[in-house]
Amino acid sequence: MMCSVPDTHVLLGGHEGAIKWLSRFLALLPAPPQTPLPLLTAPVLIAFLHGAGHMLANKHPDEFKIHLDTIMNDTIKRLDDGPIGKPSATRLRKFVEGGFSSFKSTLPSRALP
Secondary structure, eight states, rough: OOSSSSTTOOGGGGHHHHHHHHHHHHHSSSOOOOOHHHHHHHHHHHHHHHHHHHHHHHHHHHHEEEEEEEHHIIIGSSSEEEEEEEEHHHHHHHHTTTHHHHHHHHHOOTOOO
């Protein structure tokens, strides 16, 4: 669904659809300073970024940097840190800690080069 090769792969919008989805997802989150964000925020971002982060960092670097900065500097700080939300929040923090350069250079596990 988020395939970057071949460029003709357009299921659900292909790589263009993936950056649009991330934009929409982040825009739908409650505005700051509302906290905590819905519990599904971290698990959804982990799953999406695991599957599409590398491709987005390479196909849409400028837009992806902006979204990743939002995730790292705002979204993560507003995740539920209680007993239910903390495991997912911790996983997301660890997943994005390498920043943009990590997404750009590291293929997700089991991805086809």
